[in-house]
Amino acid sequence: MTDYRRAYRPAERRLVGGVATGVAEHLGVPVLYVRIAFIVATWFQGVGIIAYLLLWRFLPLQRPDLSPGLESATRRGLRSGSRTGPTEVAQTVALGALGIGVLLLIQATGRGINDGLFGPLLVAVVGVAVVWRQLDDATWSRWMRQTSGWAFASRVAAGIGLVAVAALYLLTKEGGWGAALNLASALVIAVLGVGLILGPWIARLSGDLSQERRERVRSQERADVAAHLHDSVLQTLALLQKNAGDAAAVATLARRQERELRDWLYGNDEQAGDSLVAALRASAAEVEDTHHVPVEVIAVGDAPLDADVSALVRAAREAMVNAAKHAGADRIDVYAEAGGQQAQVFVRDRGAGFDLSAIADDRMGVRGSIIARIERHGGTATIRSEPGGGTEVAMSIPLRTPGPNPPDAAAPPTTETAEVPEPSEVSEVSEEGRVP
Amino acid sequence: MTTLRVVIVDDHAMFRTGVRAEIDGPVDIVAEADDVDSAIAVITEAKPEVVLLDVHMPGGGGLEVMRRLHTRHPEIKFLALSVSDAAEDVIGIIRAGARGYVTKNISGPELLDAIGRVAAGDAVFSPRLAGFVLDAFAGTIEIAQVDEDLDRLTEREREVMRLIARGYAYKEVAKELFISIKTVETHVSSVLRKLQLSSRHELTRWANDRRLI
Numbered sequence: 171m172t173d174y175r176r177a178y179r180p181a182e183r184r185l186v187g188g189v190a191t192g193v194a195e196h197l198g199v200p201v202l203y204v205r206i207a208f209i210v211a212t213w214f215q216g217v218g219i220i221a222y223l224l225l226w227r228f229l230p231l232q233r234p235d236l237s238p239g240l241e242s243a244t245r246r247g248l249r250s251g252s253r254t255g256p257t258e259v260a261q262t263v264a265l266g267a268l269g270i271g272v273l274l275l276i277q278a279t280g281r282g283i284n285d286g287l288f289g290p291l292l293v294a295v296v297g298v299a300v301v302w303r304q305l306d307d308a309t310w311s312r313w314m315r316q317t318s319g320w321a322f323a324s325r326v327a328a329g330i331g332l333v334a335v336a337a338l339y340l341l342t343k344e345g346g347w348g349a350a351l352n353l354a355s356a357l358v359i360a361v362l363g364v365g366l367i368l369g370p371w372i373a374r375l376s377g378d379l380s381q382e383r384r385e386r387v388r389s390q391e392r393a394d395v396a397a398h399l400h401d402s403v404l405q406t407l408a409l410l411q412k413n414a415g416d417a418a419a420v421a422t423l424a425r426r427q428e429r430e431l432r433d434w435l436y437g438n439d440e441q442a443g444d445s446l447v448a449a450l451r452a453s454a455a456e457v458e459d460t461h462h463v464p465v466e467v468i469a470v471g472d473a474p475l476d477a478d479v480s481a482l483v484r485a486a487r488e489a490m491v492n493a494a495k496h497a498g499a500d501r502i503d504v505y506a507e508a509g510g511q512q513a514q515v516f517v518r519d520r521g522a523g524f525d526l527s528a529i530a531d532d533r534m535g536v537r538g539s540i541i542a543r544i545e546r547h548g549g550t551a552t553i554r555s556e557p558g559g560g561t562e563v564a565m566s567i568p569l570r571t572p573g574p575n576p577p578d579a580a581a582p583p584t585t586e587t588a589e590v591p592e593p594s595e596v597s598e599v600s601e602e603g604r605v606p
Numbered sequence: 607m608t609t610l611r612v613v614i615v616d617d618h619a620m621f622r623t624g625v626r627a628e629i630d631g632p633v634d635i636v637a638e639a640d641d642v643d644s645a646i647a648v649i650t651e652a653k654p655e656v657v658l659l660d661v662h663m664p665g666g667g668g669l670e671v672m673r674r675l676h677t678r679h680p681e682i683k684f685l686a687l688s689v690s691d692a693a694e695d696v697i698g699i700i701r702a703g704a705r706g707y708v709t710k711n712i713s714g715p716e717l718l719d720a721i722g723r724v725a726a727g728d729a730v731f732s733p734r735l736a737g738f739v740l741d742a743f744a745g746t747i748e749i750a751q752v753d754e755d756l757d758r759l760t761e762r763e764r765e766v767m768r769l770i771a772r773g774y775a776y777k778e779v780a781k782e783l784f785i786s787i788k789t790v791e792t793h794v795s796s797v798l799r800k801l802q803l804s805s806r807h808e809l810t811r812w813a814n815d816r817r818l819i
Contacts, residue, residue: 240692248617249667249695436692468737468771503733503773507740516772562772 178232185262186299187226205262209269213276219295226302239435289335294359297332297366332363402430418462425464429455444475446483446508450515453487454504461494465502471509473569478547482515482567485551488539489517489563497521497561512549512568520560540565609634610725613652615645615671616660616687621710625658628714633721641665646674654682655725659704661688661695669695672702683724687712693738701802706730728791729798736771739797740764759797766793 177196179188190208194201211218243249277288406427413419447469454465473479486504493502499521506515536553540563544551549567610633614622617640626635637652639645642665649657649671659668668686675682684704688696689711696707705724708717709732720730731739743759759767762783769779776794780787 237692240695243662243667247664247666248662250670250673432691466733466773468733470737470740470771501773505733505737505768505772507768518773 446473449483457490463494469506473508481547486515493519514566518562523555611654613654617663676703
């Protein structure tokens, strides 16, 4: 995998162009340092400003990649995205003022940029910044649908400002370097100003076409998804009406539908492929459906699904089935933590509980399919239970392939597949016996 | 103990009615609101002890309400409620000042318990929020020596979070760790404070990037 990190300008967290924030995130340093670096660099012949403008032009703007549910919530204004705080704004303004002060001081000593160029250049930089910010926002506003009026007005104002500067430059410098040179430079600036007024508009026209095409494809996709969604929800609602008398069935149906919808809308973050968390969630969903007990899975970190981790998942599944069948609890909590050297899974219920020492010998299901299985894979499993106090099964195995996502973990060769029963078989394993 | 005054802010009328039916009586539901602007007006006027705040609603969501009210009325406690479980929004609203987060399928007695806890100045962590917190602060223990205190959890806080994520109630956590419930509450409040004050850019980044990992 040649997946290298790219730098972006985060669209939702920028003050001017998002360059400093983007660079800071890419380098992993506080954004304040980056801002100071840009300002200090500007004292040396404006290098900082030039670098900033170049990065602004060439770093792509990145919008947050949201799940469908969040994106829709954002579009309808049901949530407000992360915003730069007032302290950060104040800090940056103060920093900017300081920077400009020092710049003017350097200018006053005569070591800075040529005096004749300094004023127009400063105005031009500010004008360009304003216009580019609007250019960024032109596409941004399609998403937010808010700033178009202001954007238009300030863009025109910026362009006109530049033209006015050009005119002033011409008038005040009359007879200085020679009218011809003045006229030429004034014309260049004037053309630049006009270009800045019209440029974004022209760019937007051409951008609109491809944007529209993309929008059309997207709306079709969304319609398909919506249809699919409505099908599944409508099906469930129909089933609910049919089973209205059966409270347990209604609860299970509602719960399953909720899980499906939630997965789709707010996308759980596990990989589509095989991982500890994905497998655990799948097992929990199955147990929930078969035994009508809600199973809540909380996961921290994840691990690829190799033979050991699969064993852990199957043992956890056993524990869930046991809890659902025998404990009579109204909820099962599953907590998984993976990372570094080991993966742990805890399955807990607040049900009947049992005296482990009294019935340990005839509970071969627990011994064989949970404790022995985990121990065969080099891990440890402990069961804590007391009558009336619920049960907790704690399982832990060492990870052979540490790290969340080693490149070759996609399809690990499972040498022990022969020993592994199919999931449908497993659901009955807990009964008794079946010591491999 | 006087009855707690509570305001419900949620854009789903059905949910408001349901909550009212479940908890009105033990607590006094003084007002309801269904969007950001009306929430601000109602809360400023009613000055409740606790606000049940939906994460997603018209006008910018619960986060916007927190931003506009929290600094002006720090004495009003907010308990976030949501159906979405989107990490970025949950962490966002906690960082804006909410004292806890629970999902909407919480039972009536549990919700009452959570309201009482929040009103008393404690924090309410659901197992899911504890999971998010562990995830967000993960991996900083190894580089503990370079980080500030605020940027990492102590081993004890981590243990408490882990037990909450495992489905333990505060009382059970206390029993498990041989500490008092008050100490558990102190640990949880301290985690909440770290979550709110930590300037770790990784924390915000984590919430933003979580879906891209």
